[in-house]
Amino acid sequence: MLKINNIHARVEEKAILNGINLEIKPGEVHAIMGPNGSGKSTLASVLAGREDFEVTEGSIEFLGKDLLEMSPEDRAREGVFLAFQYPVEIPGVSTVNFMKTALNKIREYRGQDTLDAVSFLSLMKEKIELVEIDKALLNRSLNEGFSGGEKKRNEIFQMAMLEPKLAILDETDSGLDIDALRIVANGVNKLRTKDNATIVVTHYQRLLEYIVPDYVHVLYKGKIVKSGTKELALELEAKGYDWIKSEMEVA
């Protein structure tokens, strides 16, 4: 589904990703872990198409297409979804209207009919139950005045509505208490199928107790320095990132 081949990226003059290789197949969950500043969020942003980052080398293939050639909106329409680490507050645009526009733009792109009000509302109702979000929130301005947990839950709601093929959760656990974390993780788990894949970007092992990964990759200084199964996350939790750092310096 996704083939990341030797990706180098920088922001302004600073190199952040220094040759990332990663392949993800349908149905898989990959966790990307690493200390602060290792390039985890940059990788998520590069996949979603944030313009602040310049890819200087390498290629990314998504479902057989060149992802880097696509605009952010086309990536979304092809099935990429980024759950933001810091969801943006947008006064004057309600989540409902936002989702209606987004969903219909995606359907248009895929040559499907746009949804009428009734089918949209029934779809929304179904997804609200799935991700356990307060309906009243969705009629308010997007993320404006939402708590940290509400914002993250809204990201998962949007993900449920858009049914992406590849979901990238960028530090979705940051700032969540244990109950919010469980609800968000439940939502993500319910959305898993054999056809879609998930990348979980996180600093801590905690989230991975709820969203169990098939693979864990450790990012350090813009490279994947270690890959393994979910046990690697536990080992990291026990030994700390200094273990990786010292191992790298020895090498």
Place this chain on the structure above:
Amino acid sequence: MSTATEKQSLSTSLIASIDLAQFSFANEQRTKAFEAFKTIGLPEPKNEEYKFTPVTRSLSKHFSASELSKPTDANESVKSLLNPEFSENRVVFVNGMYSKTLSTITSDSKVTVQSLNEALASNPSLLFDQLNTTDPFALLNSTLWSDGLYINVPKNIEEQKPLFIHHLHDASSEKVSAHTKLFITVGESASLQIIEKTDTQGNQPVFNTISEDIIVGENGAVNYCKIQNDAGQLIQVANTTIHQHRASRADTYTLTLNGQLIRNNLNIIIDGEGCESHFYGLYLSDGDTLVDNHTTVDHKKPNSFSNELYKGLMDGKSKGVFNGKIYVRPHAQKTNAFQSNRNLLLSDDATVNTKPQLEIWADDVKCSHGCTTGQLDEEALFYLQSRGIPKATAKAMLLYAFAAEVMETIKNEQLKNYIDSIVSERLHKSY
């Protein structure tokens, strides 16, 4: 230097070319206004009140003194500019002259709508208060006005139907210099809703001044909406003064979508306790349009509330100017006065000059002001795009949301829908 001379010369030659003998009414007021105008003339570049808004330079570019001083003939081939949305209770001016054939005032209304020159005949002192101004264009209007209306809502009459005042300019073959005056009194516990709109057809330059005084009696209410969406080359200076008596309420909306150079002076005088005033502005400019809103709220009495919100979206090479004065006089204790001006610049060449001016003499008041100028939030744009929304649509959504904060405050549903439709069309079309 040469431009300064030109401006002075336009002012001087304008004064020389004005012949009050051409007018058959309001001569006493005209003479006084003209005398006052002569002492100040058209604003020069250094004039503090007009320093960002070169009305004089614009006039010099497009008009000779005699073209400015002589009223243009009315032409009724402007029917296509009329809005079907507002066909009832409509007053129409064409090139500054009241058009009886295009106006549709129903006789069952208790609201008096009378020619201002007739009203003056029975009450000669009606307009004297208007002469207490230092605005050169208000004085010029009082010198040159060719037609006007006196509108009166009697005590206890709450008029439900909005009064639609439409100023049409036909500039298809000739330059237009049009000057109208409105005098509106809303009686005690009475209310009136006014929608005023200007429209221009043709590409000849138009110079238009409108001066209006609205007096709101005790416990009365006025809701006033000005819509400026003129194609062509309109140079307009509008002076609107609202005098509020005790426990009255004023809501104003100033919506500017097009025109070449638009200057609105809105003055709210709170001359009674327990008043409430809300004034909103929305300006969407493009090309080389200049939109200038100068507002003044003068709290003269205690225990009143005023709230002001003006928002602007500027694209192309357009310019925005906002100046908001709040005066709280020594006796006006317990005043609450709030002001906010927010601007988005959508191109590198668009500019805005914004200046809040608070002068507070009372010590037990709550006042605040704030102004922001920025660009479209890139992070918000990316957020919308990352959900599959094309960049152009995402931009339009954000701009619409910015404008909607003002539009949502309009209570009249029909008016709100109309404004919404022109703003939506404008934002989707241009962005």
